[in-house]
Amino acid sequence: MAGESTPKYALIASTIQDRIISGRYPVRSLLPSEADLVREFGTARATVVRALEFLRLEGWLEAQQGRGRTVLGRPHTERSPAPTRVLRLLAGEDSTHVSLLRAAPVPATDRTADLLGLTTPARVIARRRLLADSGAMPPAFAIVHLPDGIAQRSAMVMNAPIGEDVVSRLSRTGHNPRRITERLTVRPATPREASLLTVHRGRCLLVATLVVLDGEGRPLVAVDAVQPADRTIVEFGHGLS
Template identity: 35%
Template sequence: MAYEVAAPKYVRLAQTLQGRIKDGTYPPGTLLPSENQLVQAFGMSRPTVVRALELLKRDGWLESRQGYGTIVRGRPEAVEQKDQRGREALERDESRASGRLVHVGQVPVPPRVASILGVPKRAKVFVRRLLIEDEGEAVELSSSYFPAGLLDGTDLGDSAPLDGSLRAHLEARKKVRFDHVTERVSARLPSAEEAEHLGMSTADPVLSVLVVACDVSGQALQVTDVVLPGDRQELEDTYRLG
């Protein structure tokens, strides 16, 4: 049985507006319709429209100019080229990765993953768990979970590393298309299994990057929990002030 999880309304609206920028409906340099016009055109509430615009401004598709309105900037090169943890996890070639697969099979679904995939909290889901090492030291544990309907006709169940990335394999075998990724970063204590793989204590915190990869409709195709030892991480970002 396949479960579909709809993306929030503001995400779907942002995707629609982004598509219109890409196809030239809203050309770069032009003025985007006002919030009132967007509310009427899409039949959505003002808070939904505002959140969608904030998302597109944050990612560089739009720019606000006081006293003038919201300007279309077009496809932001910085966003497309930015090295992000989610993209790395999705496009990592298992056969060339500096590490090894430590588990392939059914596991009890973590609560956060259950809500995203739309499965009962006590259900079991399929996982591919990859341990990344650097000069013999464990530096990352990447656990990728999939909806049950995506397993048929793929090699995801094989215990050998895939020749290529999970994304490329799924797009080729299942004819799906990955459209966007949401990353949720949090600090937490590791599970006993995570601590064992990473060679650390369960009392030491880890940084968890939950990567949710969806198709254009917002349905989750893959959820990857990237777990990193907390004492070896530092977050840094550089961005432009408008």
């Protein structure tokens, strides 16, 4: 079934991990260029870039402006737990803090298909949700995208609220969620987003894209969320050794 085979970017990432572990790519050495990897794996540059970004987020590589990507080796520590801002976007639809606006099957866009490792044309279940203003966190509008097969088996197809959080539901139905990647960008609100979030049109929004991955790096769920940027604080910790 589409979406259940390991996507190409995950296979590339796994191959590079194996080469780092074996010493073929030594620690502090430069990784081959994107162009070299595109030729070797016979795939699009966007797929290679996604694999490299995944490895950077996992702590295997470091990107250096003007030099390329440096090998850091196998990450020495476990990844830290997902922060509250991430878990909030995956929370259950309890109607008090998270309201389900609509859940329905839709054709996957090229972007959604790429995030989920699907071959187009494909169908996904889109769960559109509105997250209430909590005082500590601003209101947010989120769309949870699930491949049709995963949504069917985890009973997240129906157009009715689900009280259980997404990660717990996936775990209980045998999908083994293990990691979450997060990408943050900023852009002006669209008219629909401004209306949903009751903000002025053109107001700056923080855009979060989450992908929940299983133990083999296969995407299970993708989430697109927007919230007012001027009330959002994102903090990261970085080691110095």
